[in-house]
Amino acid sequence: MDESKLNDFLSSHHDAVLSTFRSNGDIQLSIVTVGPLENGAAFTTTEERAKLINLKRNPKCSLLVSTNNWSPYIVLQGKAKIYTFKNTPEHKIASILRKIYKNASGREHPNWKEYDEAMKADKRAAVVVVAEKVYGTA
16 A cells, blocks of 8 residues: 555544554554554554553554444554653654644644643653555555
8 A cells, every 4th residue: 555545544544453562472452543644653642551561662563444334444564663751852742742633633632732731741652653564455
C-alpha cells in the first residue's frame, strides 16, 4: 500500500488493536485510537501502561486498523517510535501530542494550554508505529 493510501485510510479510520510482546514472549493486545503521523499510525498512552512498557523493551509490534464492521482493514507490522517527556524536548512532545489528538479526533482541542498541562501531568507518551510491512483488505 502506498503512503498516500495509507494516510487516507488512517485519516478516516481510527479504531485499532495493537499487539506487543510481554517479557515472557506472550502477546499483549491493546485497543487504541490512532491517526496518521510520520508515515505511520500514532496514538498516546501513559507511562505505566503495559503496552508502553512492552514497546520500550521490544519495539516490534503490529497494529490492526479497521472500519467499524472490521472490513476493510489494514495491518501495519513494524516498530514503535516512542516520544516521552523524558526523551523529547517539551515543545516537541507537546507538538506531537497535539498532532495525534487532531489526527485521531479530526478536530481541534478547545483549550490547547489546558490539554498540554493535562498531558504532562498524565505522563503521556506518543507512540508512532512505523510499518515495515502493510497488508489488509483496504
